[in-house]
Ligand SMILES: [Zn+2]
């Protein structure tokens with residue numbers, strides 16, 4: 024699974040294999056930075072940003088969302104702590120919705136994934 028690939032909007036290629044790796048990395052001598060945990064990779068990506076490299080915000084958000092404890096669900100960013108979240112079931116799909124403002128997360132095949140998708144959207 025990769026968080027981002029090199030391209031127009033990204034100077035880094037980060038993926039998860041047996042370890043978490045920043046491949047073809049311009050910051051380390053042997054061109055590959057590996058670490059065991061996502062927070063370490065976030066720290067590493069911060070170094071890339073500081074060096075003026077492009078690190079996609081989407082990748083940072085995904086990594087942050089994956090760092091959250093299991094079953095943790097972020098509050099709705101429109102309503103902060105006030106919004107009440109619920110799971111909607113639409114045919115085969117699940118979706119998290121905020122009852123207060125009505126905003127919805129992406130559709131997913133199960134509740135777990137719906138929660139992960141929601142967290143990725145809510146992290147900024
Ligand atoms: Zn790197």
Ligand SMILES: [Zn+2]
Pocket residue numbers: 099100101102103106121122123124125126
């Ligand atoms: Zn809301």
